[in-house]
Amino acid sequence: xxxxxxxxxxxxxxxxxxxxxxxxxxxxxxxxxxxxxxxxxxxxxxxxxxxxxxxxxxxxxxxxxxxxxxxxxxxxxxxxxxxxxxxxxxxxxxxxxxxxxxxxxxxxxxxxxxxxxxxxxxxxxxxxxxxxxxxxxxxxxxxxxxxxxxxxxxxxxxxxxxxxxxxxxxxxxxxxxxxxxxxxxxxxxxxxxxxxxxxxxxxxxxxxxxxxxxxxxxxxxxxxxxxxxxxxxxxxxxxxxxxxxxxxxxxxxxxxxxxxxxxxxxxxxxxxxxxxxxxxxxxxxxxxxxxxxxxxxxxxxxxxxxxxx
Numbered sequence: 001x002x003x004x005x006x007x008x009x010x011x012x013x014x015x016x017x018x019x020x021x022x023x024x025x026x027x028x029x030x031x032x033x034x035x036x037x038x039x040x041x042x043x044x045x046x047x048x049x050x051x052x053x054x055x056x057x058x059x060x061x062x063x064x065x066x067x068x069x070x071x072x073x074x075x076x077x078x079x080x081x082x083x084x085x086x087x088x089x090x091x092x093x094x095x096x097x098x099x100x101x102x103x104x105x106x107x108x109x110x111x112x113x114x115x116x117x118x119x120x121x122x123x124x125x126x127x128x129x130x131x132x133x134x135x136x137x138x139x140x141x142x143x144x145x146x147x148x149x150x151x152x153x154x155x156x157x158x159x160x161x162x163x164x165x166x167x168x169x170x171x172x173x174x175x176x177x178x179x180x181x182x183x184x185x186x187x188x189x190x191x192x193x194x195x196x197x198x199x200x201x202x203x204x205x206x207x208x209x210x211x212x213x214x215x216x217x218x219x220x221x222x223x224x225x226x227x228x229x230x231x232x233x234x235x236x237x238x239x240x241x242x243x244x245x246x247x248x249x250x251x252x253x254x255x256x257x258x259x260x261x262x263x264x265x266x267x268x269x270x271x272x273x274x275x276x277x278x279x280x281x282x283x284x285x286x287x288x289x290x291x292x293x294x295x296x297x298x299x300x301x302x303x304x305x306x307x308x309x
Contacts, residue, residue, distance in 0.1 A: 054104040056125040060133030062095035064116055065140045070094075071113045075171055075184075079108040079120070085167040098130065109133075112171065117141045117185045142215030144183040148175040148195055150224035155179025158197070159222060164206075165192045186211050195222045197258055197270050226295040229268035230303040232261045232280045232288070239265025240288055240307065243280045250275040250292065257281070273297040280305055 009017040076088040080103045104127040111118040116138035148156040162172035175181045196204035209218045232240040241263045248255035258269045280289040289307025
């Protein structure tokens with residue numbers, strides 16, 4: 001099965017489209033952008049039909065409770081009837097919002113910031129126009145905060161903490177210098193998070209916790225593993241600055257981008273103990289250099305990579 005990644009076609013006024021450059025005899029998966037529709041075809045193929053669902057929009061303004069600090073972003077949570085929940089991170093913009101392309105019909109709407117929330121409420125999104133929600137007064141609620149530490153109790157700075165497996169899946173934050181983090185104003189319930197230098201399954205640890213009426217203060221123990229640090233330069237010594245460091249376990253697993261090469265050509269990643277492949281990937285997706293290193297538990301490995309710009 002092949003995903004047609006990076007290839008797209010726009011439908012014309014009659015709703016028709018043409019996608020060229022496919023290999024004959026190969027099975028492809030086509031996605032309709034903005035929809036959950038997927039079609040599997042064997043090239044050459046004709047007569048692939050997609051159904052575009054009716055969409056509408058939401059608009060309004062959020063009002064923070066007294067004393068709350070204006071956030072940079074907030075999360076709109078939409079639970080369309082019969083569909084998976086959608087979490088949409090939005091800029092604060094003084095609380096004003098307008099979001100288009102939402103599925104028309106009955107849904108549950110809620111909102112969350114680091115300090116306040118709007119509990120879920122039933123709404124009906126009309127087709128082809130906006131539902132004006134007006135001014136929505138947010139309420140203070142229980143805060144979820146904590147610390148990320150290694151098994152020896154040493155704080156972990158710069159680790160992502162992201163909710164998974166709930167209608168708020170995708171809400172995330174990052175631990176600060178002392179390992180502390182604030183996840184937000186979450187309703188009481190049972191939650192799960194993943195913790196890692198990057199939010200990629202091969203390199204994260206999973207944790208569960210409960211949020212009560214007064215919130216939660218949690219300790220998350222994340223494996224220390226080891227560190228691989230190195231440089232990425234051309235044969236002439238020019239730093240491959242801005243390139244991504246992509247990592248994959250030699251034993252198998254999906255690769256993940258875990259770091260960016262600095263302007264001096266340096267990079268560093270923390271990983272669980274094991275054997276890994278490293279690639280320096282340019283903005284255009286081309287691999288500029290590659291290598292392999294074993295990560296020692298609690299230790300450090302050095303990998304200097306040389307490639308072409």
